[in-house]
Amino acid sequence: MYDAMIAETITITGHGGDAIEAYSARPLTPGPVGGVVVIHHMPGYDDSTKEIARNFAFHGYNAIMPNLYWRDAPGASPDDAAATARAKGGVPDNRLVGDVAGAMAYLKGLSNANGKVAAIGYCSGGRQSFLAGVSLDLDAAVDCYGAFVVGQAREGTTMVPIVDKTPSLSCPLLGLFGEDDQYPSPAQVAELEEALKAAGKTYEFHSYPGAGHAFFSVNRPSYRVEAANDGWQQIFAFYGKYLSA
Numbered sequence: 001m002y003d004a005m006i007a008e009t010i011t012i013t014g015h016g017g018d019a020i021e022a023y024s025a026r027p028l029t030p031g032p033v034g035g036v037v038v039i040h041h042m043p044g045y046d047d048s049t050k051e052i053a054r055n056f057a058f059h060g061y062n063a064i065m066p067n068l069y070w071r072d073a074p075g076a077s078p079d080d081a082a083a084t085a086r087a088k089g090g091v092p093d094n095r096l097v098g099d100v101a102g103a104m105a106y107l108k109g110l111s112n113a114n115g116k117v118a119a120i121g122y123c124s125g126g127r128q129s130f131l132a133g134v135s136l137d138l139d140a141a142v143d144c145y146g147a148f149v150v151g152q153a154r155e156g157t158t159m160v161p162i163v164d165k166t167p168s169l170s171c172p173l174l175g176l177f178g179e180d181d182q183y184p185s186p187a188q189v190a191e192l193e194e195a196l197k198a199a200g201k202t203y204e205f206h207s208y209p210g211a212g213h214a215f216f217s218v219n220r221p222s223y224r225v226e227a228a229n230d231g232w233q234q235i236f237a238f239y240g241k242y243l244s245a
Contacts, residue, residue: 015098031112034243
């Protein structure tokens with residue numbers, strides 16, 4: 001099996017026609033293959049989330065991760081860019097949707113694309129993956145412990161509840177959560193599940209005992225190997241079902 005891939009920093013057209021930085025990872029196979037928009041966590045466009053994009057390419061998907069903080073701090077380190085973006089209250093929802101739309105257009109324009117595109121997000125990106133699913137025409141979306149989909153707005157930030165948009169969800173949703181997390185808490189996960197049921201949406205939720213927030217983050221104390229390993233299995237099974245040609 002030919003398993004070569006290319007991973008590189010590129011420029012894509014984001015919200016409002018802006019040229020923004022993005023990280024592309026794709027298999028060098030003729031395809032056709034599905035595409036994944038990777039939405040980075042609040043700490044930013046960093047090495048660990050670039051590794052996630054490469055993991056999707058290794059498993060046969062075209063992946064693109066837009067740098068959501070590019071406008072706020074072009075060329076800055078991930079930590080500095082994240083601090084700058086947080087000081088401004090985070091990424092505005094309309095800008096996020098526009099940047100994901102630009103990433104989707106890039107994926108669909110690749111010569112080996114099958115035309116199907118999913119999103120996945122971690123932490124604040126989990127909420128943003130859900131936001132993309134209710135705002136754009138996706139084939140699948142994955143929410144990894146995204147807070148503030150339900151509950152109260154986070155003061156001083158752009159993170160306001162968007163559960164009322166659930167009827168507009170365009171695609172199946174996979175949710176992966178830690179039972180020891182507080183943002184979102186198990187009660188908030190249950191509230192989102194009830195909204196999905198009420199709207200008649202297709203979804204799968206998995207919650208892991210002993211795992212809190214950011215259990216996928218291999219370089220953080222929050223990492224939980226069993227939860228993360230099972231989570232990856234769920235992701236690839238989910239995408240295998242909805243992103244196949």
